[in-house]
Amino acid sequence: MRKFHIALAVLTLSTAASAFAEAPYPVDKPFTSTVSRAQVKQDLIQAEHQGLLSEGDNYPVVSQAPSSLSRKNVQQQLQTAQHGDTLYSGA
Secondary structure, three states: OHHHHHHHHHHHHHHHHHHOOOOOOOOOOOOOOOOOHHHHHHHHHHHHHHOOOOOOOOOOOOOOOOOOOOHHHHHHHHHHHHOOOOOOOOO
16 A cells, blocks of 8 residues: 555656746747838838828728729629630720
């Protein structure tokens, strides 16, 4: 019975010791940027001018030019595409 208690104690201590082992996962690798600070600032200014930045929970909305196609033209394009023909190029 004593051997059983010793074996149990050894097993418990070895399990507890492995639980406290500290190894970073994933392995810490230092971040190295390939972009200069000036390039980042330029990209930020460009994104602001294009309206791609958002504040808070508002997501950027990319505005598109209004379509010059009528509803009938769009329906024709859809029918043409469904039949495997080339798409209507518009006016």
